[in-house]
Amino acid sequence: DTEVTQTPKHLVMGMTNKKSLKCEQHMGHRAMYWYKQKAKKPPELMFVYSYEKLSINESVPSRFSPECPNSSLLNLHLHALQPEDSALYLCASSQDGSGRSYEQYFGPGTRLTVT
Amino acid sequence: GEDVEQSLFLSVREGDSSVINCTYTDSSSTYLYWYKQEPGAGLQLLTYIFSNMDMKQDQRLTVLLNKKDKHLSLRIADTQTGDSAIYFCAESSFTGGGNKLTFGTGTQLKVEL
Numbered sequence: 519d520t521e522v523t524q525t526p527k528h529l530v531m532g533m534t535n536k537k538s539l540k541c542e543q544h545m546g547h548r549a550m551y552w553y554k555q556k557a558k559k560p561p562e563l564m565f566v567y568s569y570e571k572l573s574i575n576e577s578v579p580s581r582f583s584p585e586c587p588n589s590s591l592l593n594l595h596l597h598a599l600q601p602e603d604s605a606l607y608l609c610a611s612s613q614d615g616s617g618r619s620y621e622q623y624f625g626p627g628t629r630l631t632v633t
Numbered sequence: 634g635e636d637v638e639q640s641l642f643l644s645v646r647e648g649d650s651s652v653i654n655c656t657y658t659d660s661s662s663t664y665l666y667w668y669k670q671e672p673g674a675g676l677q678l679l680t681y682i683f684s685n686m687d688m689k690q691d692q693r694l695t696v697l698l699n700k701k702d703k704h705l706s707l708r709i710a711d712t713q714t715g716d717s718a719i720y721f722c723a724e725s726s727f728t729g730g731g732n733k734l735t736f737g738t739g740t741q742l743k744v745e746l
Contacts, residue, residue, distance in 0.1 A: 522675075549731055560637075560721055560739055561676065566731030573730030608675055612732050620664045620683075620725070622732060624676040 520545065522625035524609050530631045533599060539628045541592040541609030550592040551610040551622070552584060561608055567592060568614065599632045606630075637724060637737035644743045651712045653740045655705040655722035662724040665698065666734065667707045670719045679707070679720075709742075717744045 522543045531537050541550065549568045553561035566574035567586040581603075583595040592609055606629050612622040638656045645651045657665060663684050668676040682689045682696045682705070689696045695708040705722050722737040 520678075524675075551731065558739075560736035561734075563733055563735075566733065568730030571730070574728065574733065610676075620681060620732070621678060622666075622734060623678060624668075626675040629673075 520621075520623045522609055522611055522623050524607075524625035524628050526628060527626070528629045528631075530633060531596065531599065532633055533601070535599075536595070536597045538596065539594040539607055539609075539630075541594075541625055542590055543611040543623075543625075544590055545611065545623070546589075546613075547611035547623075548589060548614040549612045550586060551612075552592070552594055553608040553610065553624075555606040555608055555627070557605075565594075596630075599630075601632050604631045637722060637735055639720075639722060639737040639740045641738070642741050642743070644745060645712050647712060647714060647744055647746050649712055651707075651709040651716070651742055651744075653707045653709075653720050653722075653742065655707075655737050657703050657705060657722065657724040657737070659724045659726060659735070660700070660703060662726065664725045665696075665705050666723040666725070667694075667696065668721045668723060668736075670721065670739075672718075676721065712742075712744050714744045714746065717742055 525540045552564040555561040564578045565584045570586045581598050585593040606627045608627045609625040666681040667679045680691050693710045697706045719739045723734040
């Protein structure tokens with residue numbers, strides 16, 4: 519089983535709203551990732567958690583706040599977003615953050631629209 | 634910085650072979666990947682190749698790696714309409730406890746009957 523699940527599938531939010539994206543995997547993976555993908559563009563890394571600790575933040579604005587409550591779950595809290603933040607948000611996981619974890623599996627994504 | 638480059642579009646007939654090319658930038662990448670993305674969906678890991686290999690075959694997929702030229706290709710034999718999708722190559726770097734993937738610009742493959 520190489521499944522990563524994400525909820526919700528679609529989200530529409532206003533610029534003053536607070537919402538959260540959720541990601542879950544039960545493969546025992548210890549590294550989890552958030553990527554952002556704009557239309558007709560490749561995914562771009564936002565955050566990496568390794569063993570439930572934030573290990574990489576790709577200079578993402580503070581209106582995006584990641585959280586890893588346990589080894590299976592990854593959240594992305596959203597607050598005061600801008601219309602240009604509308605995108606597909608992809609979660610991924612891999613065995614761990616070392617050179618051995620070469621397979622990275624992606625979820626189906628959350629399509630976010632900011633109005 | 635430099636982009637991982639791919640041609641934007643490829644059209645083939647059903648049953649023909651498809652070859653998707655990628656020029657990557659990081660010569661220290663340990664693994665190089667191919668992902669498939671269908672409309673409205675996430676990324677599906679198709680295959681990957683270790684940097685000390687020059688070829689890997691996996692059923693209908695063949696990956697060729699030319700490290701000297703930093704060139705990666707994906708050949709799909711007997712292409713089917715279900716192969717229509719966007720294909721991304723990706724290079725990897727293991728930094729700060731994570732396996733950071735940098736994706737190519739993506740190639741849209743269209744398979745015609």
